[in-house]
Amino acid sequence: MNKKSIISDKRFILLFLAVFVVALMVYLSDYNYTPFWITFKLAFLTTTILLVISIPVSYFISYSKSKMKFLLESFVSLPIVLPPTVLGYYFIVALGPRSSVGRFLEDNLGLSLIFSFEGILLGSIIYCLPFMVYPIVNGFRNLPRSMIESAQLLGKSKRNILWHVIIPNNRGAIASGVLLSFAHTIGEFGVVLMIGGNIPETRVASIAIYDEMNQMNYESADHLALVLLAFSFILIVAIHFIRNTKKKNFA
Amino acid sequence: MLKVDVHKKFISKRRNAEVSFTYDFPSEGIIGVYGASGIGKSTALRMIAGLTKPDKGAVLFNEQTWFDHKTYKNLAVAERKVGYVFQDYNLFPNMTVHENLIYAAPSGIITPEISELSEAMQLDELLENVPEELSGGQRQRIAIIRSLASQPNLLLLDEPFSALDDDAIENIITELKRIKLNKGMLTIMVSHRRDVLAALCDQILHYNGQGELVSYTPQQMKNKGFEIFN
Numbered sequence: 001m002n003k004k005s006i007i008s009d010k011r012f013i014l015l016f017l018a019v020f021v022v023a024l025m026v027y028l029s030d031y032n033y034t035p036f037w038i039t040f041k042l043a044f045l046t047t048t049i050l051l052v053i054s055i056p057v058s059y060f061i062s063y064s065k066s067k068m069k070f071l072l073e074s075f076v077s078l079p080i081v082l083p084p085t086v087l088g089y090y091f092i093v094a095l096g097p098r099s100s101v102g103r104f105l106e107d108n109l110g111l112s113l114i115f116s117f118e119g120i121l122l123g124s125i126i127y128c129l130p131f132m133v134y135p136i137v138n139g140f141r142n143l144p145r146s147m148i149e150s151a152q153l154l155g156k157s158k159r160n161i162l163w164h165v166i167i168p169n170n171r172g173a174i175a176s177g178v179l180l181s182f183a184h185t186i187g188e189f190g191v192v193l194m195i196g197g198n199i200p201e202t203r204v205a206s207i208a209i210y211d212e213m214n215q216m217n218y219e220s221a222d223h224l225a226l227v228l229l230a231f232s233f234i235l236i237v238a239i240h241f242i243r244n245t246k247k248k249n250f251a
Numbered sequence: 252m253l254k255v256d257v258h259k260k261f262i263s264k265r266r267n268a269e270v271s272f273t274y275d276f277p278s279e280g281i282i283g284v285y286g287a288s289g290i291g292k293s294t295a296l297r298m299i300a301g302l303t304k305p306d307k308g309a310v311l312f313n314e315q316t317w318f319d320h321k322t323y324k325n326l327a328v329a330e331r332k333v334g335y336v337f338q339d340y341n342l343f344p345n346m347t348v349h350e351n352l353i354y355a356a357p358s359g360i361i362t363p364e365i366s367e368l369s370e371a372m373q374l375d376e377l378l379e380n381v382p383e384e385l386s387g388g389q390r391q392r393i394a395i396i397r398s399l400a401s402q403p404n405l406l407l408l409d410e411p412f413s414a415l416d417d418d419a420i421e422n423i424i425t426e427l428k429r430i431k432l433n434k435g436m437l438t439i440m441v442s443h444r445r446d447v448l449a450a451l452c453d454q455i456l457h458y459n460g461q462g463e464l465v466s467y468t469p470q471q472m473k474n475k476g477f478e479i480f481n
Contacts, residue, residue: 149302150341152328154355154401164354168345 018234034200035208036227038117042192042204043185046124050132050181051174053125058133059162062140063148076134079127088194091123113195120196120204127191132181139173140166176242183235186228252278253312253405253437257298257305270294274456274464278313281438283452285445292441292458296407299439300335301328312404334403338410340390342382348393349378355400365400372396372426388419392426408440412447424450449473 060066061073079087095113096102105111113119143166151161167174189206196202198211205228212221253276261268270291276282286292297303299310301317304325310317317326342351352369353359369375372392382390391411398406412420424447442448448455449472456464 144339144341146337146339146341147343149328150335150337150343152302153300153333153335153398155329155332155357156354157329165343165345169343 016238019231032208035203035205035224038201038203039186039205042117042121042124042188043182045121046128046185047132047178047182049121049125050128051178054129054132054136054177055162055167055174057129058136058140059166061133061137076129078130080130084127084188084190085194087127088123088191091119091126091191091195095119095122115195115197115199115202117196117201120192120202123191123195124185124188127188128181128184131184132177135173135177135180136170139170139176142173143169172242176239179235179239179242183232183239186235187232252276253299253310255295255299255308255310257295257308257310257318259294259298259303259306270298272298272458272464273308276437276439279435279437280453281440281451283448283455284439284441284458285443285448285455286458288443290458292443293409295458296335296409296439296441299405300333300407301326301331302335332401332404334398334401334406336391336394336398336406336408336411338413340382340387340394340414342390342393342397344382347379347381348374348385351382351393351397352378352400355397357402361400362402365396368399369396371429386419387415388423391415391419392423395423395427403436406436406438408438408442410442411440412442412444420444420447427451445472 057072057076061069061076092114093099094101095105097106097112097114102113105113111118113122147165147169148161151165156164187206188204189210192202192204193207196204198207203211205224209221209224209228212218212224255276256273258269258271261270268291272291272295284292284295294303298305298318305318305320307320309319309321312331315326316322316324317331318324342348343354346354352361352365356362356365369378372395374389374392374396377385377389377393382393385393391414395408395411412423415423428451440448440452449469452469455467455469455472457467458464
């Protein structure tokens with residue numbers, strides 16, 4: 001891999017400029033942009049928290065010799081096949097006001113996870129977990145084993161090897177996971193609707209489009225959908241651009 | 252002194268194999284291990300370094316037990332302080348040559364000795380390059396210097412020249428002879444190239460994979476050519 005990071009690539013910066021322009025379009029338009037603000041806040045926080053969680057989870061899945069790791073892999077993969085309504089239902093059952101955990105959180109921290117931004121954030125994190133973890137796991141597994149052995153032979157600790165060898169040589173995989181999680185959160189509908197309901201505090205762009213459609217405000221729905229389409233398309237282009245960037249040369 | 256007595260079985264559906272390696276190495280010098288491809292030379296080296304765990308046996312280095320199946324002792328790879336040069340270099344692609352050397356050096360300090368070595372091996376001009384910009388010969392020179400920069404107790408070279416052409420091998424061997432690679436340290440080099448071993452080693456062991464090792468001097472090898480291995 002070239003010593004230049006992916007972030008320093010000019011084409012990559014152009015893609016992000018395009019995303020910025022779309023965001024600016026939304027900001028300057030006459031339409032109510034609150035759903036976009038909530039969507040981006042949700043996507044940004046989900047991605048950031050997922051990144052912190054996914055690095056150790058991916059490391060464990062990639063390198064652990066534990067025979068039980070298939071259980072963790074299965075848990076991480078579950079949202080890929082699970083209908084959002086099922087996840088939302090169990091979320092409400094486990095963390096809703098009638099559950100002991102929900103009551104505990106409400107009584108002691110004043111935190112309600114149903115019909116709140118915190119709730120849809122937690123739901124998004126669980127639902128997007130495989131979209132962040134698996135690109136990173138694939139990257140970690142593709143790193144030659146002998147490269148990690150080289151670092152071990154130089155007397156380096158596991159943590160040191162993770163920070164200085166594994167992560168820097170997987171910037172592409174990590175960037176891919178970040179963009180995929182961000183894009184997936186932007187397009188989220190079912191989980192947000194189940195956990196957050198349809199109230200202004202949790203109304204993300206995809207739900208706002210659904211709302212405008214139901215109220216036959218086609219012009220407004222049109223505008224919201226176009227921005228979401230443009231934004232999602234740019235993110236997907238960025239993901240494929242990273243994947244097609246020339247293969248790393250593991251010298 | 253390095254005492255090695257390691258055994259490992261590899262069982263698969265298609266083929267079962269067993270690697271046994273027993274030898275008491277001297278405390279210094281360059282010892283070559285010769286044998287046919289796939290016979291288990293590299294596995295033996297990996298078992299010494301701790302990269303592959305033996306099924307049974309023991310590895311003792313200067314009275315320190317690195318592995319003993321009877322006492323379940325298995326010292327971590329990072330604690331053995333073994334310099335290891337792989338066939339495919341394994342330089343870190345995210346680091347420049349200089350950063351590779353700094354990463355290897357204890358406390359990140361490159362000793363004057365290592366600076367002299369890198370100068371002697373004409374690596375000074377390459378310090379700011381990343382590995383993918385270098386030739387195979389240059390990468391292997393850096394891999395050797397990097398393993399020495401870590402100030403190892405023992406140096407293991409696993410088929411270090413098999414990916415290189417003859418000119419590159421000749422240049423590196425000339426340089427290694429000039430810098431006196433071992434400097435009072437034990438170096439074990441595994442290769443299937445008899446000429447390379449004869450040129451660099453003080454002693455050569457012929458290994459047949461079943462633990463039987465026959466020792467030859469480089470002169471014996473040169474005099475008798477290929478016959479001694481028949």
